[in-house]
Amino acid sequence: MKIAIFENEYSNVKASFDAFNLLNFNNEAIIKVFEHSQSLDDYNTLKAFDFILIDLDLSSTSELDGYKIIGKLLEIDIPLDKLIILTGHVNVEDKLKENNLPILPILEKPITLDELENKLLVGN
């Protein structure tokens, strides 16, 4: 399994992903973390990933916020079911509508291993 994560504070969620990888994929899943929107030159490379998790805020040094990144991913035709929002905010649905984006599954912070498995494994 290949997972891409846009998250500027990965240290807070790292253990969940490590445990997820260990328990479900014997540490063989590839987890790639991008701190900024500009940490990635070619967004097309993300097409090879099974899931892309996007934190909506990101740091002020990021050129694009999470909404803009989602917009960019949709532009290059990344399937909707690969996208998951990672956020601590509420009312994200309204914000998505405001930004003319489709409603996406949301993984609410603080995340736990169970929730991570629920979102990434169930139905897979």
Add this chain to the structure above:
Amino acid sequence: MTVIENIDIKIKKVISVLFRFIIVIYSSLILWKYDNQFDWYVYASSIVLYFIIFRVLYFRFGLLSFLRLLNDYLFILLILWNKPIDNIFTLSLLILPVINSLNHSTSLSKSRFSVALYVFTIGALYILNNFIFSWSILIAIAFLSLINLLTFLRTYVLHFASNLHDSIDKFYEENISVFGANKLLKNVLTELNKDNTFKLLFLNPSNIIALKVKKNKLILSYSAKFISTYEIIDEKEVIRSLEAESYLVKHPVIINQEEITNTIYTLVTDDNSNQYVYIILSENKLLSGLYVRKFLIPLFSKVSKVIEVEYELQRERDNYLDNIKAKMQVVVSTINAVHFLNNKFTPVTNYFSLTDRYEKVKDEEVRRKLKIIIDEEKKQATRNLRPVLAKFKAIRSKSLNPYVVHNLYEFSLYKVFSIIRKFWEESEMERNSFILGWDVEMFKTTIKINPNALEYVLDEIVENIKEHSDASYKVVFGEKNSLPLIIFSNDIRNFEKKIKELEVTIKHFNDEKTNEIMKRTSYGLTLIKLFLNQLHINYKAHISEKRFILELSFNPL
């Protein structure tokens, strides 16, 4: 009509009736004392006829009031016909109307000096004196009229002053809402121009301008008629000279780009040492100084009090605005704090979740590896607890969401312009930074706006200019495709250093949606945007010739 005028009219009505009774009673005494020309029933029926005609003409004005006077004199002529008029007993009947002249009601509200009265009196005298003028009686009447004239002048001036001061009562009757003292000056202006009886003495100004003295500068508070631009030459000197003399004439003022020299300046100081300069745009006339000191300064003192109350309210409102601003920051930081906590809590919740799972794992090797992850997470959770506790303290205060503009009101661009100008000057920004390109038609355009929200936007703009500019700024009131447009522009301090950061900010600002990143980096601009969106004011920022330009365009109704 003023309260005093109302009372005066009622008294006049009663006196008018009583006066006719006095004439009839006095006439009866004359008829009783002297031999009479006609039979008793002629006199009796004339008394009845006299009252009937009086009743018909009772309290009528203009020409009918002359007929009433004629009725009086015809009756008097009939009574005195063929009787000697060289004694005070008979002569008094003839001059009773002269003595009563100030009660005469030729018009509704004013006492007038009636020439017709003297014509009738002298005419009747001439007829009764066998068509010969009696000079001694004429001289007596002339002196009586002189005394009447003085009394007339006194009541005239009283009425005039009462009307002027009543324009302030009228303002309160008509305006329950505050921030409309321009209407008060308008009422005063109308009242001053109402009467032309003493054209040579009284002022008939074309406009009255009230300016607040603030740190040796004159700031426009209100004007009776709208003015777009103004400039007072040697402000400091004007204030100094008015402080010494309280009166200054023919000092030029430039209004709407036109120099006006027919001016009278005066200064009013209230009990709290607040000073207001009033400029009366009027020719200087004979006794203007007396007129201004005796009539206008007491009146303007009252006007200043109204304006001062408005300033007081404005200050309250500014405090409220500051308060709201502080609350806004609390809201924003609270939202950020919640987000922060969510992040920081992740290792804590995850630690427990992983510990639970650990119990269920059978494979020793997996257990060993998971134990390493759990131990690491435990450390991370412990590390995170300290900032979590610190943040908890910070989010204890709660607040309302103050971003919402509840109501929009219909205003002309006159009002919008006035709000901006007033705000500009109150913020001690340069007055000559205004460039006015709006014509009268444009000023009449109406838009929907919330003045408080607009002031909030202005507050942020002014703060930005003060923070980032080297004091070269401008506000242009122009148009684009016949739609009103306001352009704020300012130079940028440390341009080379800041340009990159600013370009990013401008890009975010012009973006239709409020960007999450912008919320954190440009708090002021984010709020400007929030308000402009709700006010339906279109906005665009850009950099041109090393200047920051912010364009606001309005959608007329």
